[in-house]
Amino acid sequence: MTREYIDGASAIARGALKAGCNFFAGYPISPATPILLHMLRELPKVGGVGIQAEDEISAISMCIGAAMSGASAMTATSGPGISLYSENIGLAIMGEVPLVIVDVMRMGPATGGATTAAQGDIQFVRWGTSGGYPIVALAPSSVAECYTLAQRAFDIAERLRTPVFLLPDKEMVMSMATVDVAEYEDIEVGKRPLVPAPRAGNGSGVKINAVTGRPDPRLRPEETYLPYDFDPIDAIPATSPFGGPHITRFTTSSHDEHGFLTKDPVKVGRLNDHLRLKIENRRHELEFGRLERHEDAKTLFISYGTTARAMREAVERSHESGEPASGLTLHTLWPVPENLILAAAEGHERVVVAELNHGQYRREIERLLYKHAAQNRQAPPEILGLNRVDGELITPEQFLEMTP
Amino acid sequence: MTISTPLHIQPIETYKNERAIPFCPGCGHTLILRHLDAALLKLQIDPTQVVLVSDIGCVGLSDQYFATNAFHGLHGRSAAYATGIKLANPDLHVIVLMGDGGMGIGGTHVINAARRNIGVTVLVFNNFNFGMTGGEHSVTTPEGYITASTRAGNPEQPLDICATVAVNGAGYVYRGTSFDKDLPDRMAEAIAYDGFALLDIWELCTAYFAPNNDFGRKEMMAMLDALGMETGLIQQRPLAEYARRMQTMAERARDQAVMPVHDIEPQFEHRLRDKFHLVIAGSAGAKVRSAAKAAGYAAVLSGLWATQRDDYPTTVKSGHSVSELIFSPDEIRYTGIAKPDALVLLSADGLNKVRGHLARMTEQDVLITTPEFADVETAAHKIMLDPRQADVRITRTNRSLMVLSAALRVLNIFPIAALEEAVRRFQSRFAHENLPVIAASAKLVGD
Ligand SMILES: Cc1ncc(C[n+]2csc(CCOP(=O)(O)OP(=O)(O)O)c2C)c(N)n1
Ligand code: SF4
Ligand SMILES: [Mg+2]
Numbered sequence: 001m002t003r004e005y006i007d008g009a010s011a012i013a014r015g016a017l018k019a020g021c022n023f024f025a026g027y028p029i030s031p032a033t034p035i036l037l038h039m040l041r042e043l044p045k046v047g048g049v050g051i052q053a054e055d056e057i058s059a060i061s062m063c064i065g066a067a068m069s070g071a072s073a074m075t076a077t078s079g080p081g082i083s084l085y086s087e088n089i090g091l092a093i094m095g096e097v098p099l100v101i102v103d104v105m106r107m108g109p110a111t112g113g114a115t116t117a118a119q120g121d122i123q124f125v126r127w128g129t130s131g132g133y134p135i136v137a138l139a140p141s142s143v144a145e146c147y148t149l150a151q152r153a154f155d156i157a158e159r160l161r162t163p164v165f166l167l168p169d170k171e172m173v174m175s176m177a178t179v180d181v182a183e184y185e186d187i188e189v190g191k192r193p194l195v196p197a198p199r200a201g202n203g204s205g206v207k208i209n210a211v212t213g214r215p216d217p218r219l220r221p222e223e224t225y226l227p228y229d230f231d232p233i234d235a236i237p238a239t240s241p242f243g244g245p246h247i248t249r250f251t252t253s254s255h256d257e258h259g260f261l262t263k264d265p266v267k268v269g270r271l272n273d274h275l276r277l278k279i280e281n282r283r284h285e286l287e288f289g290r291l292e293r294h295e296d297a298k299t300l301f302i303s304y305g306t307t308a309r310a311m312r313e314a315v316e317r318s319h320e321s322g323e324p325a326s327g328l329t330l331h332t333l334w335p336v337p338e339n340l341i342l343a344a345a346e347g348h349e350r351v352v353v354a355e356l357n358h359g360q361y362r363r364e365i366e367r368l369l370y371k372h373a374a375q376n377r378q379a380p381p382e383i384l385g386l387n388r389v390d391g392e393l394i395t396p397e398q399f400l401e402m403t404p
Numbered sequence: 405m406t407i408s409t410p411l412h413i414q415p416i417e418t419y420k421n422e423r424a425i426p427f428c429p430g431c432g433h434t435l436i437l438r439h440l441d442a443a444l445l446k447l448q449i450d451p452t453q454v455v456l457v458s459d460i461g462c463v464g465l466s467d468q469y470f471a472t473n474a475f476h477g478l479h480g481r482s483a484a485y486a487t488g489i490k491l492a493n494p495d496l497h498v499i500v501l502m503g504d505g506g507m508g509i510g511g512t513h514v515i516n517a518a519r520r521n522i523g524v525t526v527l528v529f530n531n532f533n534f535g536m537t538g539g540e541h542s543v544t545t546p547e548g549y550i551t552a553s554t555r556a557g558n559p560e561q562p563l564d565i566c567a568t569v570a571v572n573g574a575g576y577v578y579r580g581t582s583f584d585k586d587l588p589d590r591m592a593e594a595i596a597y598d599g600f601a602l603l604d605i606w607e608l609c610t611a612y613f614a615p616n617n618d619f620g621r622k623e624m625m626a627m628l629d630a631l632g633m634e635t636g637l638i639q640q641r642p643l644a645e646y647a648r649r650m651q652t653m654a655e656r657a658r659d660q661a662v663m664p665v666h667d668i669e670p671q672f673e674h675r676l677r678d679k680f681h682l683v684i685a686g687s688a689g690a691k692v693r694s695a696a697k698a699a700g701y702a703a704v705l706s707g708l709w710a711t712q713r714d715d716y717p718t719t720v721k722s723g724h725s726v727s728e729l730i731f732s733p734d735e736i737r738y739t740g741i742a743k744p745d746a747l748v749l750l751s752a753d754g755l756n757k758v759r760g761h762l763a764r765m766t767e768q769d770v771l772i773t774t775p776e777f778a779d780v781e782t783a784a785h786k787i788m789l790d791p792r793q794a795d796v797r798i799t800r801t802n803r804s805l806m807v808l809s810a811a812l813r814v815l816n817i818f819p820i821a822a823l824e825e826a827v828r829r830f831q832s833r834f835a836h837e838n839l840p841v842i843a844a845s846a847k848l849v850g851d
Contacts, residue, residue: 002667005704005830014663023492030718044657049491049650054516058484061477061513065457065488068475069496073488087478114718175739176697176712178704181665222421222451222471242455242473243493249467251476260468261476310738393740 002181008146008172011179012102013038015150016074019189021100022048023071025062027055027081030114031170032104035076056084060101064088067097068250070241072154076102078170079112082121082128089163090129091252093275096161096228096237098192100153101125105169105305105356107391116391117171119305119356123363125165126334133272134279136286137165137334140172141308144183149288149331151187156286159190160278161236167333169356171306171393193238197245198224210246211238218257222247226257233270234277279335287337291344294324299403300348300381302341302365304330307354307394314399323403336364345369345381352402354386354394419444419451421471427462430614432607433529435582437466440499440527443591444472454497457486457524459506462535462609466501480510483517486524494647497595498524505534507565508543514565518574518600523645525594526602528565531609539612546631550616562631565604570639576601577639581628582608583621590637599645666830670707672822679732680817683744683761685754686804689721692750694831695805696727698838699812701826703731706818711739715757724753731817747784748811749773750804755780772811787814794844802841809845820846 012035016024024039026032036052043050049066053059056077063073077085082103092099107113108120125137136156140146146168157164199208202215209216210225218226224246230237240246249259254271256262279286292315303311308329315327328344330337345351351369353362362385373380386402388394419441427433444454454472458464460479467474477485482500490498507514507528514526533551534540540553543563550557570577576597578590582605594601606624608614617623628635682699686692693714703710711730717723728741743764749755749771765771765784772787773780780786789810791798798806813820820842827838 002669003704003709004665004668005701005710006666010663017662023488025488038663042662044650044654045660045662047654047658049647049654051487051491051650053484054512057481057510058487058513058516061481061484062488062491064477065475065485065490066492067488069455069489069492071488071492088481091478115715171713171739174714176700176710177739178709178711178736180735181667184665220421241493242475242489243453243496245452247452247471247473249474249476251474252478253476259474261465306739310740313737316737393738395740395742396738397742 004179004181005176006143006179007034007174007176008140008143008168009034009174010038011143011146012150012166012168012173013042015147016100016154017042017046018186019151019154020072021074021154022046023063023066023073024050024075025053025059026075026077027053027059029078029081031106031174032076032078032081032102034173035102035104039074056081057088060085060088063099064092064095064097067099068095068242070244072098072158074100074102076104078104078106079108079121080110082124086129089135090131092163093129093133093135094252095250097163098157098161099163100150100157100166101163102166102168104173105167113391115170115174117169117306117356117393118389118391119169119307120360120389121167122333122355122357122360125167133275135163135165135334136160136279137167138288138331139167139304139333140331141305141329143172143177144179144185145331146172148185148187151189152288155187155189158192159236160282161192161239162279167305169306193236195225195238195240195246220258223258227259228255228271229257230274233274234281236278283335284339286332286335287340288331289337289340290329290331291326291340293326293344294319297324297326298349299325300345300351301325301327301354301399302330302344302351303327303354304333304361307356310394310396311354311399314396317396318400318403321400325403333361336368338368341365341368342372348381350382350384350404352384352386352399354399356388356394358389359385359387416445416448416451419470419472421469423469425469426465428611430608430610431462432531432582432609433463433466436527436529436605436607437469439582439587439591442588443595446588446592447595449497453495454499455489457482457489457498457500459500459502460536461503461505463501463503463529480506480508481513482506483510483513483524483526487513487517487522490522490524490647491650494523494651499595500524500526502526502528503535504528504530504532504542504544507563511543514602515568515572518569518602519572520646521573521575521599521643523599523647527591528602528604530565530604530606531613533609533613535609535612539609539616546627552612564633566602566634566638569602573600574602574639575599575641575643578637579604579633579635581606581624599643668704670705671825672706672819674703674706674708674733674818676708676731676733676817679730679736681741681744682729682731682746682748683741683758684727684729684748684750684804684808685758686725686750687753688716688719688723688725689800690725690750690804691801692725692804693727695808696729698805698823698826698831699808700729701830702818702822705822705825708732708818709734709736711736713739724757726754726757744769746770746772746811746815748808749777749780750807772814774807789848791848793847795847796840796844802837805838805841806845806848809842810848813845813849
């Protein structure tokens with residue numbers, strides 16, 4: 001069996017480059033710096049651009065500018081930096097920017113522990129900008145998954161024109177691990193919908209919309225398409241990069257289909273529903289994870305990232321004991337992979353959610369399973385948290401202590 | 405810079421769209437936008453190759469009145485978006501439209517774009533206050549002037565934007581007013597200039613700053629004189645533009661292999677049946693991590709799975725450096741170590757970090773260390789190795805590899821040839837120094 005001895009930072013950079021990433025801007029911060037250094041070194045080789053920005057606000061701003069000029073852009077940071085990204089995360093949601101944001105989680109709050117493992121940013125990335133709109137977040141739990149999920153992040157970011165977070169933690173990125181090379185899975189990475197070339201009018205005086213190919217009276221003299229036109233409401237609007245054959249408008253503000261500012265309640269309401277529904281209505285395409293179910297298990301462990309590694313070891317060991325357990329490793333954290341979780345919970349009396357924070361994802365599991373039980377007039381399973389916020393990893397023994 | 409030839413055979417007659425500019429009567433923004441239209445007309449650039457990057461504030465509305473590409477971003481960040489746009493497509497004409505408010509909150513991006521010499525043109529619509537939010541003072545409000553937030557007169561000194569960017573690398577710097585007849589020429593010059601260009605354009609906010617200070621065109625000219633800031637063309641010099649420089653760098657690097665997989669086929673035999681936990685505790689700056697990494701590679705070369713976690717302080721060359729290795733015949737999931745099977749103790753810094761491990765270790769486990777730690781308290785079986793027995797000079801940086809190599813000889817998990825191969829293949833830059841150290845470590849174990 002061919003193997004590689006490698007860290008997660010290298011795997012993320014390699015996965016991003018495989019996915020076609022050609023722009024990276026970042027600001028040094030442990031434990032995300034190795035990703036910055038890999039990208040600065042590698043991007044010129046693919047004709048791309050990597051730059052160390054003057055701060056994190058600039059880093060994500062540059063990425064957004066580059067992305068709207070056609071680049072496949074990524075940035076990487078950690079706690080203090082992701083906090084500075086906040087306002088621009090909102091801009092990326094509003095303007096529908098394909099963007100991959102790697103948040104290598106470290107101990108918080110504030111500067112916390114620069115090289116201390118934690119999983120404390122789960123709810124922050126979900127609600128990390130004003131307004132409360134959905135984003136997508138993926139969490140790798142092995143170095144091979146760092147590679148594959150980096151590609152998946154680009155695929156989703158591009159196809160859905162949305163910021164996608166990749167949430168490894170310090171352990172995943174900075175530790176060396178052995179990878180069976182066969183586990184490096186390549187996926188097909190989609191592209192944002194692009195506007196075809198402009199079309200000449202048919203002489204009727206009504207311009208042809210390059211997206212639909214049909215005369216469109218809404219088009220203004222300089223327009224050849226409408227940059228924020230979505231029909232149905234959850235459709236991903238086609239775009240054209242700056243410098244392409246069309247004139248493109250991009251805006252941070254509530255806008256109409258032309259990209260002009262508007263306060264029209266009908267248009268503003270429809271835009272905001274669009275931003276929500278384009279992700280919510282695709283949530284079932286975004287459910288990634290791995291269930292290891294044991295037929296006799298009464299307990300289901302749910303975890304993600306580094307913590308899921310201890311969980312999987314505990315699950316294997318539990319099979320040798322009298323109390324077998326099942327384990328669900330979540331690769332998608334946002335949107336919550338509801339079908340995956342409901343199917344996994346089925347038949348278990350107790351669900352243990354393990355994470356290196358004070359129970360951030362347990363809230364989602366409780367919400368989902370309690371609601372499901374109430375709707376079906378069933379008793380919900382007992383839901384317990386296994387949490388650690390002292391910089392140490394949750395051990396397999398701690399998992400095994402949670403089985404009855 | 406060559407201006408791209410217009411696609412249109414007919415000359416373009418306006419870069420404005422038909423929407424009416426919405427600013428207050430007499431607002432300087434309206435004048436500046438007319439000048440911008442005139443400048444673009446002179447250049448006749450293809451509108452699909454122009455990006456207007458607008459900031460926030462009244463000025464932030466400006467991009468909507470042009471028939472070009474538009475990017476309306478967050479308050480103060482326009483120069484950073486413009487940088488990203490220019491880097492992704494160096495052929496574009498990127499023009500930033502920002503206010504004095506934007507200059508205050510995001511001045512760092514302007515200074516850094518100047519310093520890097522990003523080929524964008526920054527037009528500062530400088531009306532000495534925040535128009536949109538009700539006339540509060542900004543970084544350019546001169547001392548003594550009345551604004552919504554300085555009712556008793558501004559106690560702060562104004563920022564000299566031009567001087568700031570001029571001393572920080574800007575190639576083209578100009579200061580004038582919205583009333584200058586030659587402004588379209590200066591703007592056209594700046595847009596055609598292949599590098600960072602900034603025009604600080606003084607103008608009237610007729611809703612706030614003007615009425616608050618009985619301030620009109622005449623008073624603005626007087627203020628300009630009184631402040632003594634330089635006016636006109638302040639700086640113009642040829643400098644290599646950044647986005648093009650990046651392109652050249654990329655051309656040089658092109659076609660080099662991109663992060664190839666470093667395949668490892670097992671070529672040595674290992675002797676493990678179960679997981680083995682090895683902790684190496686030494687001092688930062690003593691190459692503990694790279695010695696541990698060589699051991700990890702050696703394990704993988706011997707058909708094992710390996711993991712390595714490192715712990716060291718942020719001051720990487722002082723204090724402790726502890727590496728935790730796991731070797732296993734099966735895939736390793738959990739990478740933590742509750743209790744080492746073997747601990748290689750190299751220094752007092754390391755000792756302080758592994759006292760817990762030493763207390764948990766039993767007589768089944770081994771502590772491998774050097775004579776100065778002979779008395780360390782632990783139930784583990786102790787093995788002493790003395791680096792002074794080696795026939796190479798021991799230094800701070802080769803001592804870790806020396807002792808670890810000897811320890812690996814004692815533990816005999818894989819042959820020492822695997823470690824040598826690991827160093828040859830994966831640490832080739834230092835192989836000429838490290839291979840003799842590994843060889844010399846034989847002396848420590850009496851081989
Ligand atoms: C981060 C942030 N803080 C505050 C604001 C509120 N705000 C809107 S416009 C503005 C000032 C704009 O002043 P200036 O740049 O001078 O533009 P003008 O309105 O004078 O054209 C402020 C502070 C904002 N939009 N974003
Ligand atoms: S408030 Fe001032 S800056 Fe804004 S439009 Fe009116 S005059 Fe112009
Ligand atoms: Mg202003």
